[in-house]
Amino acid sequence: MKNKEFFYLQYDKVNWQNQEKTKINSFIYNFIIQNIVFKKKGDKIKIFDIGFGIGIFFQMLEKNLPKFFKNITLEGCEPSYKNYKNFQSKLLNLKKVKLRTFNKTFLQTETNTKFDFLTSIYVSPHFAFDELKGVAKKISSMLNNEGKFILVVANEKYLEEKLKSKRALFIERNTKVFDGKKYKEVLYYSEIPQIGTIIDYDREEKFYLDFFRKNGFDLDSKKNLDDNGFICTIFVFSKK
Numbered sequence: 001m002k003n004k005e006f007f008y009l010q011y012d013k014v015n016w017q018n019q020e021k022t023k024i025n026s027f028i029y030n031f032i033i034q035n036i037v038f039k040k041k042g043d044k045i046k047i048f049d050i051g052f053g054i055g056i057f058f059q060m061l062e063k064n065l066p067k068f069f070k071n072i073t074l075e076g077c078e079p080s081y082k083n084y085k086n087f088q089s090k091l092l093n094l095k096k097v098k099l100r101t102f103n104k105t106f107l108q109t110e111t112n113t114k115f116d117f118l119t120s121i122y123v124s125p126h127f128a129f130d131e132l133k134g135v136a137k138k139i140s141s142m143l144n145n146e147g148k149f150i151l152v153v154a155n156e157k158y159l160e161e162k163l164k165s166k167r168a169l170f171i172e173r174n175t176k177v178f179d180g181k182k183y184k185e186v187l188y189y190s191e192i193p194q195i196g197t198i199i200d201y202d203r204e205e206k207f208y209l210d211f212f213r214k215n216g217f218d219l220d221s222k223k224n225l226d227d228n229g230f231i232c233t234i235f236v237f238s239k240k
């Protein structure tokens with residue numbers, strides 16, 4: 001068991017800024033933009049990215065969104081001081097996008113904007129189990145009525161296999177009870193090339209489905225993506 005602050009403080013000790021070189025997650029950002037975000041109708045768009053790291057997703061949004069949207073608002077939070085400092089907002093053309101960022105955890109962030117999309121790209125495994133209810137409530141309150149929540153996590157089966165073959169990555173296994181049902185939760189080391197090793201919670205796919213359904217969301221779609229051998233699952237939820 002780790003304290004809640006650990007999950008973002010650990011980013012002050014790894015080199016997430018090397019994402020500029022390795023381009024990890026760019027494939028996912030591109031998929032989200034082309035297949036989900038571009039489907040939004042109208043010329044206005046508002047997106048909030050939870051735990052934006054060094055903001056590469058923002059950079060890709062800033063490059064692509066002006067093709068379809070005139071009025072663009074991007075907001076996001078990033079509690080790691082190192083990642084926040086490495087986010088170079090100056091690289092974004094602030095004439096094309098309105099940008100507001102917070103050096104805070106998601107639960108500490110306050111904004112009155114209502115968004116079309118909230119994204120959580122490999123961030124939810126850093127929320128402790130007892131924070132998740134508050135997180136779901138906050139996501140729902142920040143989305144407009146047609147808004148969508150995009151959740152990206154490591155694919156459950158892919159991780160299971162990886163932890164079987166590399167036992168040293170495993171830290172502890174817990175059983176969590178939600179709504180009378182038991183779910184597995186695994187704490188493990190995630191090795192990221194050229195960045196470092198971070199600690200993550202892996203939760204069952206079924207947990208995310210049941211949990212968000214019970215907390216005011218419907219599942220629109222679910223897809224597994226192979227990002228250079230690393231498999232993730234992308235869930236898109238809408239508000240009920």
Ligand SMILES: C[S@@+](CC[C@H](N)C(=O)[O-])C[C@H]1O[C@@H](n2cnc3c(N)ncnc32)[C@H](O)[C@@H]1O
Binds near residue numbers: 053083
């Ligand atoms: C695996 S990184 C992913 C960063 C980014 N989403 C990306 O695609 O590169 C996880 C990020 O979540 C952030 N994080 C950890 N705990 C958080 C919290 N409670 N609220 C918001 N972000 C958090 C970390 O600081 C870190 O930057």
